Amino acid sequence: MLANIGAFLSSGENIAFFVFALMAIGGAIFMLSLTKVVHMLVALALTFLSMAGLYVILDAEFVAFVQILIYSGAISILMIFGIMMTKHQGEEIEPKRPWHNALLFIGAAGLFGIIFYVIQTATLTTGEFKAPEDNTMEIGKLLFSQHVIPFELMSVLLTVAFIGAIIIAKREEE
Structure with a gap:
């Protein structure tokens, strides 16, 4: 099992995939857990940019360019203008839920463990992709x-x- 991880991390392309995937997941988690709308938008832009990086790794340069141009640029700017042009009375603070973060972490770790186990035990056929x-x-x-x-x-x-x-x-x- 550890040999598979070592073989996976021996390639620079796989390390870049791992970094971009972690950035995408982290940006999505931050987007859901932050309270200020502008901070949520920055986290969403991080997710968009990391998805573009994943597209580059998959040799889909056009899709990556469109991802950066449309989502990271235009949609994020449009959301910022929408936030700036609307009236905000005041942001409501949610009541503290002490078990919420602990249960969230346990659920995410469990999901990661299940996905990791399934990927490690799966037998995938290898084929040559001709782009x-x-x-x-x-x-x-x-x-x-x-x-x-x-x-x-x-x-x-x-x-x-x-x-x-x-x-x-x-x-x-x-």
Whole structure:
């Protein structure tokens, strides 16, 4: 069992995966456990950036670039502007729950133990993955040939959501 861990950590790619995975999990945990909204947003941005790092390790550079550009950049800035433009009466402090953190840690450690055991005992078949020469071109071909209708439906859905947000914002001003 320890030999498997040693073999896993012998590669720099696996160490980078481990670091990015821990950063993603840590950012998600911080996002859920922090109380100030801006701090939660910074933790969410850390999760987005670490997910982009995982995409780079998986040789999906286009998806990593889109992850950084859209989620880490645009969505985070949009959330910050939303926080800054809304009125906050005061943040409510939750009552102290002494057993909450202990139970949370026990549950997370148990889940980690179960996942670790399953991964260590699983027999995975090895195969050779042959990545295409240009990932971006292949994504574009699939997006505009086989998946063109869902792509257009998503653009219509996002436009309707944007118009709805503007209407709701106008109503709140009145």
